Amino acid sequence: MTHLDDGRPLAGAVASALDALEADAGDVERARLAVRLRVAEHAAQAAGGTSLPGVASRRAFWSLSRAAGILLVTAAGLSALPGSPVRVWVEDLVRPAPEEVAAPEPEPAAEAAATDVPAAEAGVRLTVAGGPLAVVLRGAEPGTEVRVTWIPGSEAALFAPVGSRFTSGEGRLEATLAPGRVRVELPRGFSPLALEVDGSVLLRSTPQGLEVRGAVVQRGEAGITFVVPQR
Amino acid sequence: MDFDQTFDELYPPLVRYCQRLTGDRDAAEDTAQEALVRLFTHKVEGPTPALRVWLFKTATHLVRDRYRVEENRRRLLEANPVTPGATEDPERALERRTDRERARKALDQLAERDREMLLMRHEGFSYKEIAEMANVAATSVGTLLARAERRFLDVLEGEGEPA
Numbered sequence: 001m002t003h004l005d006d007g008r009p010l011a012g013a014v015a016s017a018l019d020a021l022e023a024d025a026g027d028v029e030r031a032r033l034a035v036r037l038r039v040a041e042h043a044a045q046a047a048g049g050t051s052l053p054g055v056a057s058r059r060a061f062w063s064l065s066r067a068a069g070i071l072l073v074t075a076a077g078l079s080a081l082p083g084s085p086v087r088v089w090v091e092d093l094v095r096p097a098p099e100e101v102a103a104p105e106p107e108p109a110a111e112a113a114a115t116d117v118p119a120a121e122a123g124v125r126l127t128v129a130g131g132p133l134a135v136v137l138r139g140a141e142p143g144t145e146v147r148v149t150w151i152p153g154s155e156a157a158l159f160a161p162v163g164s165r166f167t168s169g170e171g172r173l174e175a176t177l178a179p180g181r182v183r184v185e186l187p188r189g190f191s192p193l194a195l196e197v198d199g200s201v202l203l204r205s206t207p208q209g210l211e212v213r214g215a216v217v218q219r220g221e222a223g224i225t226f227v228v229p230q231r
Numbered sequence: 232m233d234f235d236q237t238f239d240e241l242y243p244p245l246v247r248y249c250q251r252l253t254g255d256r257d258a259a260e261d262t263a264q265e266a267l268v269r270l271f272t273h274k275v276e277g278p279t280p281a282l283r284v285w286l287f288k289t290a291t292h293l294v295r296d297r298y299r300v301e302e303n304r305r306r307l308l309e310a311n312p313v314t315p316g317a318t319e320d321p322e323r324a325l326e327r328r329t330d331r332e333r334a335r336k337a338l339d340q341l342a343e344r345d346r347e348m349l350l351m352r353h354e355g356f357s358y359k360e361i362a363e364m365a366n367v368a369a370t371s372v373g374t375l376l377a378r379a380e381r382r383f384l385d386v387l388e389g390e391g392e393p394a
Contacts, residue, residue, distance in 0.1 A: 010380040011352075017337070017387055018353045020330035021251045025243035026260055032238050035267045039234075042272045 029151050029185070029222075121183070123159035124166045126173055133193040135184055136174040140197050140228045145181045146214075148195065148203060149223035150188035157185040202226050234271070240279060241286055242267060244354055248287060251350050252294050254335055262297070266290040280360075287354070288364040291347050337386040345379035352376055 025031075126133075133156055137146070156173060158166065163178030175182070186193060195203040195214075202214030203224065212219075214226040242263060250259035266289040269275075275285055338346055344365055351361045361376075362369035 010377065010384060014349065014380045014383055015353060017330070017334045017383070018251065018350070020327065020334045021338075022247075022256070022331070025246045026256060028239075028242060031242060031246070031260060031264055032235070035238065035242075035264050035271070036234065038264070038268045039271045042268065 027152060029149060120162040121159045122162050122164060122166065123157055123183075124168045124173055124175075125155055125157040126168055126171075127155050128171060128187060128190060129154070131171045133186070133190060134172050135186075135193070135195045136172070137182060137195075137197045138174070138176045140177050140182070141179050142228055144177065144179070144197075144228040145217070146184065146195070146197065146202065146226040146228065147181065147223065148184045148186060148225070150221075151185045152188060154187050154190070155185070156187060156190075156193075157183075159183040159185075197226075197228055237270075237279075237282065238267065241270075241283060244283075245286055245290055248350055248354050249290055249294060251338070251353075252291070252347065254339070258294075258297070262290050262293045265293055284356070284360050284363060287351065287356070291351075291364060295343065333387055337383050340386045341379060341382060345375070345382065348372070348376055349379045349383060 135158055158173040158175055160175050160182045161178040161180030165176045167174045184195060191205045191207050193205045194201055204211040212224065215229050216224055217227050218225040245266065246259050246263040249262045250256055253259055266286050269289055270286055275282060348361055348365050351364060358372040359369050362372050367375060
């Protein structure tokens with residue numbers, strides 16, 4: 001093959017060859033969680049708090065109360081950081097019995113907190129083992145956005161603004177909500193499961209299929225976003 | 232800086248770039264995530280194009296530091312099998328795999344800087360941005376890129392010829 005002297009005509013052939021290479025971004029949601037956790041851990045250390053459990057070092061023996069203690073410490077430290085993009089996460093809560101924890105109220109807004117910084121979140125995560133799964137939300141204000149994301153694996157998670165109160169038990173994640181967006185991660189294809197907000201079922205999955213009952217504002221392959229209607 | 236927006240805009244192209252640079256999915260994901268963690272923890276601010284340059288430059292340095300060992304590169308290459316999709320025509324799958332392996336081998340024949348510049352250009356960076364990331368004079372980028380492209384295609388075509 002004879003190449004042209006000008007380099008630019010080569011660019012098309014190069015681009016075509018490079019396009020053959022791998023281009024899949026992989027599991028983006030898992031990567032998002034991993035980055036978020038590491039950023040939170042870094043911020044917690046910078047603030048003198050306790051490290052959050054990381055994705056790579058999940059500790060299945062953590063009790064809910066212990067994790068909740070860490071949440072309290074780190075959330076207080078992180079929310080005091082002006083301009084921090086950090087959210088507070090709790091990973092791998094494996095508990096012998098349902099137990100209630102309180103996420104702290106956010107600190108008064110610092111000077112830089114008025115910038116475009118996402119609201120701090122707290123959350124609980126649960127491994128589902130084949131039985132039914134129920135996600136129950138209470139105290140949702142009208143207009144609250146509930147974003148459901150399908151994720152691979154067998155874990156479910158519930159994240160809500162700091163100030164929400166969480167409980168979890170076998171096959172059950174519950175929260176009494178503080179104002180703000182709620183995110184729910186559900187194992188893709190898992191059944192049976194149900195998502196309920198203040199007594200109304202938004203989503204139910206049975207062996208026969210997915211039943212969507214709530215007001216949907218967005219729906220795609222990755223998940224469904226609901227909005228809590230006016231009462 | 233909005234975490235989700237920044238992540239959604241920057242992570243997929245970054246992990247793609249890293250995967251093409253290293254030839255390894257795990258290494259690419261580790262590198263891309265590490266670069267993003269640094270972006271957020273260092274509180275890098277600025278418009279998205281500037282953040283993108285900062286991120287790709289950081290990732291490039293991480294790859295250089297961590298994954299440059301030749302033996303590792305060979306291992307990464309071998310550990311990168313292509314599984315045809317269930318509905319894909321077997322002939323087409325084989326063709327795609329062959330194209331992929333040829334491109335991978337041709338990339339690996341390039342000097343480190345040439346490989347990086349080629350992939351940065353493929354991600355749509357300007358000459359000025361490439362110059363900043365590759366630490367070369369902006370006026371040299373065109374020449375260096377053209378040379379890298381020629382070298383890449385020469386190797387690619389050599390790979391395709393019968394022995």
